[in-house]
Every structure is written in C-alpha cells, then in structure tokens.
Amino acid sequence: MTSSTQQAEHEHDHAHHGPATGIKRWLFTTNHKDIGSLYLLFSLLMFLIGGGMAMVIRAELFQPGLQLVDPHFFNQMTTVHGLIMVFGAVMPAFTGLANWMVPMMIGAPDMALPRMNNWSFWILPFAFLILLASLFMEGGGPAFGWTFYAPLSTTYSNDNTALFVFAVHIMGVSSIMGAINVIVTIVNMRAPGMTWMKLPLFVWTWLITAFLLIAVMPVLAGAVTMVLTDKYFGTSFFDAAGGGDPVMFQHIFWFFGHPEVYIMILPAFGVISTIVPTFSRKKLFGYASMVYATSSIALLSFIVWAHHMFTTGMPLAGELFFMYATMLISVPTGVKVFNWVATMWRGSISFEVPMLFAIAFIVLFTLGGFSGLMLAITPADFQYHDTYFVVAHFHYVLVTGAVFSIMAAAYYWLPKWTGYMYSETLAKWHFWLSLVSVNILFFPMHFVGLAGMPRRIPDYALQFADFNALISIGGFAFGLSQLLFVAVVFKCIAGGQRAPAKVWDGAEGLEWDVASPAPYHTFSTPPEVK
Amino acid sequence: MHAPLLRKLLLLVLGMFAFAFALVPLYDVFCDITGLNGKVELTAAEASKEQDLARKVDVSFTTHTQGQAPFKVQAETYQVTVTPGTLTEVSFTAENLSVDARIMQAIPSVSPGMAAKYLHKLACFCFDQQSMQARQKMSFTLRFYVDTELPTDIAELTLAYTLYDITDRNAAVYVMPQYPAIKQFGDFERDAVGKGYVYSIQAAVYQQIRGLSHG
Numbered sequence: 001m002t003s004s005t006q007q008a009e010h011e012h013d014h015a016h017h018g019p020a021t022g023i024k025r026w027l028f029t030t031n032h033k034d035i036g037s038l039y040l041l042f043s044l045l046m047f048l049i050g051g052g053m054a055m056v057i058r059a060e061l062f063q064p065g066l067q068l069v070d071p072h073f074f075n076q077m078t079t080v081h082g083l084i085m086v087f088g089a090v091m092p093a094f095t096g097l098a099n100w101m102v103p104m105m106i107g108a109p110d111m112a113l114p115r116m117n118n119w120s121f122w123i124l125p126f127a128f129l130i131l132l133a134s135l136f137m138e139g140g141g142p143a144f145g146w147t148f149y150a151p152l153s154t155t156y157s158n159d160n161t162a163l164f165v166f167a168v169h170i171m172g173v174s175s176i177m178g179a180i181n182v183i184v185t186i187v188n189m190r191a192p193g194m195t196w197m198k199l200p201l202f203v204w205t206w207l208i209t210a211f212l213l214i215a216v217m218p219v220l221a222g223a224v225t226m227v228l229t230d231k232y233f234g235t236s237f238f239d240a241a242g243g244g245d246p247v248m249f250q251h252i253f254w255f256f257g258h259p260e261v262y263i264m265i266l267p268a269f270g271v272i273s274t275i276v277p278t279f280s281r282k283k284l285f286g287y288a289s290m291v292y293a294t295s296s297i298a299l300l301s302f303i304v305w306a307h308h309m310f311t312t313g314m315p316l317a318g319e320l321f322f323m324y325a326t327m328l329i330s331v332p333t334g335v336k337v338f339n340w341v342a343t344m345w346r347g348s349i350s351f352e353v354p355m356l357f358a359i360a361f362i363v364l365f366t367l368g369g370f371s372g373l374m375l376a377i378t379p380a381d382f383q384y385h386d387t388y389f390v391v392a393h394f395h396y397v398l399v400t401g402a403v404f405s406i407m408a409a410a411y412y413w414l415p416k417w418t419g420y421m422y423s424e425t426l427a428k429w430h431f432w433l434s435l436v437s438v439n440i441l442f443f444p445m446h447f448v449g450l451a452g453m454p455r456r457i458p459d460y461a462l463q464f465a466d467f468n469a470l471i472s473i474g475g476f477a478f479g480l481s482q483l484l485f486v487a488v489v490f491k492c493i494a495g496g497q498r499a500p501a502k503v504w505d506g507a508e509g510l511e512w513d514v515a516s517p518a519p520y521h522t523f524s525t526p527p528e529v530k
Numbered sequence: 531m532h533a534p535l536l537r538k539l540l541l542l543v544l545g546m547f548a549f550a551f552a553l554v555p556l557y558d559v560f561c562d563i564t565g566l567n568g569k570v571e572l573t574a575a576e577a578s579k580e581q582d583l584a585r586k587v588d589v590s591f592t593t594h595t596q597g598q599a600p601f602k603v604q605a606e607t608y609q610v611t612v613t614p615g616t617l618t619e620v621s622f623t624a625e626n627l628s629v630d631a632r633i634m635q636a637i638p639s640v641s642p643g644m645a646a647k648y649l650h651k652l653a654c655f656c657f658d659q660q661s662m663q664a665r666q667k668m669s670f671t672l673r674f675y676v677d678t679e680l681p682t683d684i685a686e687l688t689l690a691y692t693l694y695d696i697t698d699r700n701a702a703v704y705v706m707p708q709y710p711a712i713k714q715f716g717d718f719e720r721d722a723v724g725k726g727y728v729y730s731i732q733a734a735v736y737q738q739i740r741g742l743s744h745g
Contacts, residue, residue, distance in 0.1 A: 112532050155597070180539045184532050218543050222550020237554060240637045241596070241694030248557045252550060315566055315644060 019520055027122070030114035032099045033518060035121050037417070039096025040410070042124065044486065046088030047403075049132070051479050053081035058475035060458055064465050074458035075143035076135060082146030086264065087171045088128050090398065093406045094267040095120075095178045098206045101413065102182060104511040104518065105200045107191025107527045112184035120177035127170035134163040145456060147257070150238035150249040154230040165228045172217045179213035182206055191510070193529035197288065200509055204291050205270030208298045212259045212266070215302075220256040223249070247312055254305035262301045264398060266294055268365075268405035269336055272358050274509070275412050276340050279355035280347025281506040286339040293332035293339075300329045310381045319378045326376040330369065337366055352504070353427040357408035360435055361401060368396025371446065386456075389449025395442045407434075407485065414492050415499035419517030422492040430488060433481040440474025566643055574657065575650035581615030582678040588686035589649075589676065591620065593636070599695035600628035601662075603636065603670075614678040622655065622670040626662035634660045636691040645687045648677035656691065 019025045019034065029035060056077045060068045069077070099117065103110055111117050135141035142164040144152035153161060186199070186207045199207075226237040226249075236242025238249045269290075277284045284290065306314065306322045314322075340362050349355070371393040375381050384390060414422050444467045449455075453464045460468065499516040510529075514522045560566070589612055591605035603624040612618045626632050636656040640646040651657075655670035662668065676687075 113536070176543055180536065180543075183539060184535050187535055188532055214539060214542055215546055218546035219550040219553075222547055222553075226551075226554075240692065241635045241696050245557070248554065251557060252553050255553070313643065315564075318566070 028118070030110070030118050031520060032103050032111045032114070032117065033417075033520065035111075035117050036096045036098075036100030038121050039092045039099055042121075043089050043093035043096060043406075044489070046084050046092070046128065048482070048486070050081050050084035050089055051482060053077045053084065054475060055479050057081065058472040061460070061468050062472040063469070064460055064462055066459055069458070071458045072140060072143055075145075075456070076141045078456050079142045079145050079148075080131065080135065083131060083142070083168075084128065085398070086146065086260070087168075087175075088124075090264045090402050090406070091175055092124060094206075094209070094264070094402075095175070097202075097267065097271070097406070097409055097413075098178070098182050100417065101511060102185055102203055102206060103189070104514065104522055105203050105509055106186060106189065106194050107510050107523045107529060108185060108189035109521060109524050109526075111181050112189055113181050116177050117181050120174045120181065123170050124174045127167045127174065130163050130170070131167040134160040134167075137163075147253060148224075148227060149253070150227060150230065150246045153227050154238055157231065161231055162228065165224045168224045169221055172221045175213050176217050179210035179217075182210040183214070186210075191523065191526040191529050197291070198529060200270075201273035201284065201287070201290055201294075202267070202270035205266045205273075205294050208294050209263050209266045212263050212298055212301065216256040216259040216263075219252065220260075223252045223256060226252070247309075250309050250312060251306070254308045255302075257308065258305040259298075259301040261394075261397070262297055264402045265365075266298065268361070268402050269294060271405045271409040271412075272340060272361055273336075275354050275358040275408055276343050276362075278412075278504050278507045279352060279358070280344045280349050282343055282347040284339070285342035285345075286335070289335055290339055293335040296332040297329060300325065300332070304329065307376055307381075310378050311385045323376055323378045327373060330373055333369055337362060337369075352411075353422075353424065353431055354408045354412035356428075356431045356435075357404050357411065360431075361404045361408065364396055364400035364404070364438075368393055368401055371396065384449065386454055387449040388445040388453045388455055391455050392442050392445035392449055395445070399442065400438055404434075407431075410485075410489065412504075413511075414489065415503040416511060416516050416518055418492050419499055419515075420492050420496035421499050421503075422488050423496065426484060426488045426491070430481060430484040433484065434478060437474050437477035437481055441471055441478050442474075444471050444474075562647070574652050574654075577617060577652060578615040578650070578675050578678065580678050581613060583613050583616075585614050585682075586611050587614060587676050587680065587684070589618075589674075590686070590688045591622075591672075591691075592688060593622075593691040593693060595693045597695070599634070599693050600626060600632060601634050601693045601695070602627055603634075603691060603693055605672075612676055614676045614680055617652070617673060617675050620672045620674075622672060624655070624660070624662070624668045624670060626664065626666050628664065630664050631697075632662055632695055633697045634662060635694045635696045636660075637694065639690045639692065641688050641690065642684060645680065645684050648680040648684075649687065649689065650675055650677060659696065 019031065020028065026034065026038060029038075056069060057074065060066075060074055099111065102108075131141070137160050139158035139160055141160060142148065142153070142157070144157055148164070153164075186203060190199070226235070229235040230237050230239060230244075236244040238244050238246045240246065273284055273290055304322055304326045306318060307326045310319060310322070344359075351359075371389065375384055375390065375393055411422060411427060448460075448464045448467045448471075451464070453460050501515050502512040503516060504512075510523070510527060511518070513527065588609055590609045591607075593603045593605075595601055601624065603622055606621040606623065610618060610620060624634070626634070638651075638654070638656050640649050651672065651674045653671060653673040655672070660668070660670075674689075
C-alpha cells in the first residue's frame with residue numbers, strides 16, 4: 001500500500017466520522033458528546049415537568065383548605081414530582097455530565113461501550129412516558145409517595161401500579177448501563193500517565209457513584225418486583241396476613257434509598273471540587289483527602305439506612321447504632337466542606353456565575369447537612385419525622401445542593417459545549433433570583449415543620465397559613481426563574497461571543513486543551529499526561 | 531479488552547438483584563435470632579421442661595382488625611398472671627360479623643418486641659386459616675407458656691392479634707359508612723353482599739381518616 005492511498009483512506013475515514021444529519025444523528029448516535037447532550041436536554045425537560053408538578057403542589061398549599069385539586073391528584077403530584085426529579089432530572093443530568101466530560105477529562109476518545117450508551121439513553125424517555133401516561137389513565141398515576149411504602153403501593157394502590165413498576169425497572173436498567181459504561185471507561189481508557197491519583201475529582205466522584213449505582217439499583221429493582229408480585233400474583237413479601245412484613249419493605253427500600261441520596265450528591269461534590277479551584281486560581285486543597293472522604297461517604301452510606309425508620313419501633317441498640325453511624329458521615333463531609341473553604345482561602349477569587357453557584361452550594365448544602373444532623377438525633381427525629389422539616393432538609397441538599405451544582409456545571413462547561421459564551425448578565429439574574437427565591441421557598445419550611453405541619457397532605461391547620469403563602473410565593477418565583485436558565489442555555493446554543501479553548505484562565509484539565517466547541521471527536525490519539 | 535471487566539460488573543448487578551430477594555429470608559433469620567420486631571413463630575412449640583415458680587409475669591391479650599375485616603375476637607380474660615414454664619390456657623371467642631362465609635387469619639405480635647422469642651405457643655388459632663360461616667361464633671383455645679429465660683426486667687407482656695380477612699386476598703378496603711367526611715373524595719359502591727361500602731379510596735386520605743401517618 002502506498003502512502004498516498006493510505007492518506008486517501010484516512011480522509012475517507014474522516015468523512016464518515018462526522019455527525020449524521022437530521023433525527024438519525026440523535027437516534028443512532030454512539031458519540032459520547034451527542035449522548036451527553038441528549039441526557040442533559042432530557043434532564044432539563046424533566047426538571048421543568050417535575051417543577052410544574054411542584055407548582056401544582058404549592059398552588060394547592062397557597063391557602064388552607066382544599067381548593068384547586070382533589071387530594072388523590074395532590075398525592076399523585078407529590079409522588080410523581082419526587083420520582084421525576086430524582087430519576088428524571090438529577091440522575092440523568094449527572095449521567096449527561098459524565099458522558100460529556102469523563103472521556104475528555106481522562107483523554108479517552110469516547111465512552112468504552114458506545115452502543116450500550118445509546119441504549120441507556122434511549123430507553124429513558126419511554127420510562128417517563130409510561131410514568132406520565134399513567135397520570136391520564138382511569139384511577140390516575142402512583143399516589144403512594146416516591147418511597148412507595150407497602151401496603152400503600154400493594155393493598156391500597158390502583159391497577160396502574162404495574163406501569164409505575166415497569167417505569168422504575170426501565171429507569172433502573174438505564175442507570176445501571178450508564179454506570180457500567182462509566183466504570184469501564186475510567187478503568188480501561190485513561191490516557192497514558194493518567195494515574196489514579198491524577199484523576200480529576202469529578203471523575204473520581206463519578207467512579208464511586210457508578211459503583212453505588214451498580215450496588216443499589218438492582219435492590220430497587222428487586223423491591224419493585226416484590227411490590228408487583230404482591231399486588232398482582234398473590235405473594236406475601238410485605239403482607240402480614242400471608243406471613244410477610246410491611247416493615248421489611250422499608251428496610252429493603254432504604255437499603256437502596258440511602259446510597260441513592262449519595263448517588264445524587266457525590267458527582268455534585270466532584271463538580272464543586274472542579275469549579276472552586278478554577279475561580280480561586282489555586283490548586284484544590286487536600287486532593288487525596290477528598291478522594292478518601294468520597295470513598296468513606298460511599299461506604300458509610302450502606303450502614304445508615306434505618307435512620308429513615310426511627311419511628312417504626314426499633315430496639316434502643318438499633319436506634320443508637322444508626323444514629324451514630326449517620327452522624328459519622330458528617331466527618332468526611334466536613335472534610336470536603338473545609339477543603340473547599342481552604343481552597344478559596346487567600347485565592348484570587350472572581351465571581352463568575354459558575355463560582356456563584358458553587359459558593360451558594362457550599363453554604364446551602366452545609367445548611368441542609370446540618371438539618372440532616374438534627375434529623376439523625378433519634379429522640380428529636382420522633383418530633384421531626386414526616387413533617388415539613390424533613391421536606392426542608394432534603395430540598396436544601398437536593399435543590400441548593402445537587403441542582404445548584406448541575407447549574408454550576410452547566411455554566412462552567414457551556415462555552416466548551418457550544419463554542420459560545422453565555423450571557424453573563426442573564427445568568428447573573430438567574431443566579432440571584434434563584435438564590436433569593438429558593439430560600440424564601442425552603443427556609444420557612446423548617447419553621448412550619450418544627451411547628452408540626454405534616455408533609456404530603458393537601459391541607460393544613462390555619463396557623464400555618466401565612467408561612468405557606470410565603471413558601472408558595474418563593475416557589476412560584478423559583479419556578480419562573482428557571483425559565484431564565486432555559487433562555488440562557490438556548491441563547492448560548494444559538495450563538496454569542498466566541499469562546500476560546502481555555503474558557504476560564506484558572507481552569508486546569510485536559511478538556512481545556514481541545515477547541516471550543518469541542519470537536520466531534522477528541523483525543524483520537526491519547527494525550528501524554530505528565 | 532472491556533469484556534472481562536464488563537462480565538464482572540454484570541455479575542455484580544445480578545448478584546445485587548439476587549441479594550434483594552435474599553434479604554427476605556435474611557430479615558426473618560435476623561428477627562428470629564435477635565428477637566427483634568415482635569415476630570412470633572407460627573408453628574407449635576414443645577412444652578417447657580423447667581419452671582420458675584418464684585417469678586410472676588403478667589400477660590395481656592388484645593385483638594384488632596386490619597382494614598375493617600368483619601371479625602370480632604376477644605380473650606375471655608383480658609390478663610393472666612403466669613409463672614415462667616407453666617402451661618396456661620386462655621379461651622377466645624370469635625365471631626364472623628358479616629353475612630357470608632369469610633376466612634380469617636390472625637397474626638400474633640408480642641410487645642415488648644424483645645420478649646417475642648420467650649413466648650411459646652403450643653396451640654393457637656393463628657397457626658391456621660380459620661374458615662367461618664356467616665355470623666358464625668366460635669371459640670378457640672390458646673395454650674402457651676413463658677420461657678424461664680425471659681429477661682428479668684420484663685414483668686409484663688402483651689400478645690396482640692391482628693385479624694385479617696383473607697377470603698379475597700386482594701380485597702378492597704372496607705370503609706364503614708360512619709365516615710361521611712370521605713364521601714367528598716369519591717363515590718361509594720355497595721358491595722355485592724350488601725355488607726359494607728367498598729371504596730377504592732386513595733390510601734393517604736384513608737390514613738388521614740384513621741389518624742395515621744406514613745413516612
């Protein structure tokens with residue numbers, strides 16, 4: 001073979017490797033950047049749909065009494081809002097970020113298993129189509145809370161429960177495939193010289209998250225399968241009349257459920273650990289301790305599940321064990337928070353929008369962590385259990401925690417993805433409106449919760465009226481502010497000021513070595529990592 | 531090059547799926563060994579070989595129905611004082627309140643939960659499903675003893691029976707008409723035997739009415 005034919009073939013190859021055109025590009029794509037974009041856009045859509053349900057909830061709770069929706073529909077809203085936000089918004093957003101950034105950060109040409117990658121995304125819309133469609137069917141969608149406690153989901157649920165079960169199965173299969181892909185990519189496809197302790201922290205946190213996903217998503221699949229057979233095939237896993245035990249449902253569910261909350265926050269830790277050094281213009285303080293802290297949080301997450309169940313009647317020894325194990329998690333989490341603060345200490349900080357979201361994350365996530373510590377105190381938990389205090393707690397860690405970190409990541413990498421700078425003015429408006437409204441929305445929930453307002457109920461006692469009106473106003477403002485985010489994202493996709501390859505002067509990492517927008521194929525020849 | 535790792539990860543996934551189901555027997559074994567959860571054996575025990583005549587333990591009996599199961603079961607004596615190791619008999623009267631034949635299953639539970647494994651039953655109506663004719667009255671005998679190993683800090687324990695209607699295992703929730711407040715949430719339908727009101731009610735509302743709450 002002569003060198004000229006080799007070259008011709010080489011060019012021929014390149015012509016084939018560009019993106020296909022039209023809808024087929026997206027349906028059949030095996031490109032990690034395309035699939036990353038699909039995940040992120042899907043997650044944005046789900047965020048808006050789940051947010052719409054939150055608006056229904058807040059509209060109903062604006063005043064005491066039943067006015068807008070009937071209680072059965074209200075229950076469907078709280079249930080599906082939770083399911084959509086957890087499985088449709090937060091998890092796919094992080095999977096999208098992993099698809100986009102992990103290969104670029106480790107110098108790999110693509111994900112390890114690109115065809116499976118295509119599958120893991122494209123089954124997801126069907127899962128949510130099934131779940132959302134059940135809302136329009138006779139009897140309505142799932143109304144037993146996103147935790148689907150038996151017997152609510154077995155004896156007392158309607159026949160559409162099968163749709164819920166299948167939707168959760170598909171979501172689970174999707175995230176397991178995504179997690180396998182991430183692990184194989186990170187283990188097998190690092191560029192030469194990219195040793196474990198040189199991995200960017202976002203990659204580290206995602207690796208650990210992927211192992212958590214593989215460990216617990218199958219347990220969730222088992223739990224919904226048991227609900228399915230209990231409801232339709234006469235088994236008695238959770239039915240005392242047949243020798244089962246409804247409390248066992250809670251053990252199995254929370255064995256999945258507690259690692260699940262770390263699945264939603266560990267990648268956020270990775271994002272914040274990437275952004276804070278960039279805008280502080282310093283290396284991350286305590287890289288190794290960050291890796292060990294993340295691993296310890298992941299391990300501890302398996303032995304704390306019963307802190308969700310203090311009021312089910314546990315022996316004292318059990319309550320003490322789960323209380324202390326839970327509190328122990330605040331040690332590695334504290335290591336992380338102090339490391340972020342130490343990174344900022346005496347840095348030359350600038351306050352671009354990703355940094356603003358990152359700082360808000362550190363403050364507000366820590367606040368959510370503290371209310372978590374309060375909930376971990378067993379005797380106090382008897383008072384807080386099932387009140388709005390719990391709602392305040394997990395919205396601080398999930399909205400101002402996970403969601404804010406996703407916003408930060410989106411602003412941080414948008415110029416790399418689109419090749420254009422986003423509108424800093426609009427983005428600042430988005431940040432400040434979100435920051436103020438999210439606190440009006442969730443902070444007073446602490447107070448009404450401590451005063452005894454129960455969660456998941458469409459009505460409340462009159463003394464909570466003023467606070468609930470305030471909370472609802474905060475909710476509507478926060479919901480509307482997110483439309484600004486949508487505007488910023490689509491404006492940035494459409495055009496704007498050209499972004500350089502290295503968008504942020506303090507940024508480090510392989511992703512800033514490639515042009516902006518990132519070419520369709522990057523690192524076909526692995527970079528040398530020193 | 532990815533196949534070996536992929537195989538290991540898939541194995542892990544399958545293993546964890548199996549583990550979810552393995553948790554079911556593990557849970558029972560764990561409750562059994564530790565005596566947690568107040569779960570009691572549904573099989574007959576052997577009589578005790580030793581007695582501790584110096585100790586006195588109060589045992590009380592309560593029953594309640596689950597989801598408006600149409601049964602009434604009552605112990606003839608609300609409370610008995612026993613000495614550990616001594617066989618004791620207690621009579622229960624049972625009645626099927628409905629106008630057709632129903633099958634009852636009683637599920638026992640002991641509190642405090644730690645005492646569960648020290649209460650042994652030689653005969654109990656909870657060992658079997660009880661078929662009852664319409665309006666039938668029956669009497670059952672419970673034979674039990676309290677283990678001599680019962681921790682000394684436990685001086686009284688309660689044996690609680692929950693009565694289930696398992697005639698139709700997927701039975702609808704029975705809501706008695708004395709809860710008119712819930713009518714605003716949907717329609718009632720009189721069931722085929724005219725015995726009560728069937729209402730495919732949303733569970734949360736049902737829980738509210740019952741004054742319960744869930745996590």
